[in-house]
Amino acid sequence: DAMVIQNPRYQVTQFGKPVTLSCSQTLNHNVMYWYQQKSSQAPKLLFHYYDKDFNNEADTPDNFQSRRPNTSFCFLDIRSPGLGDAAMYLCATSRGLAGGSDTQYFGPGTRLTVL
Template identity: 95%
Template structure:
């Protein structure tokens, strides 16, 4: 089945130790998104790629970066995690502009713990 896969499902890191979360998709979608979700809150968009074009949300901290080496993969790098970065990180994909309203397909998420 076509899907969005996130690895790892759970990640524990130490304060200030860099961490990379990965996302892959088999849907061949143009757009890939990274969201941060804290408890009992809506997902907060960090950035997204439309094909190779990177789009950063204005309030995304510089501590967060992303890479999309090809259509299928996208990575979230947190350079120096702080305690406030502990959250669920969701990857999503969508077909893109003008295509069926751009329904999003989500991965299962990576739960990040910062010690």
């Protein structure tokens, strides 16, 4: 089945220790997104790629970086995790359709714990 896969599902890191979360997709979608979601809050968009075109949200901290080496894979790098970065990180994809029909397909998320 075509899907969005995130690894690992659970990640524990130490304060200040760099961590990388990965996302892959078999949907061949043009757009890939990274969201941060804290308990009972809305998913907060960090950035997204339309093909190789990187789009950063204005309020995304510099501590968060992303790479998309090819259509299938996208990585989220947190350079120096702080306690406030503990959250669920969601990867999503979409076709990139114009005209508002662009629904998003989410992975299961990676739960990040910062000690």
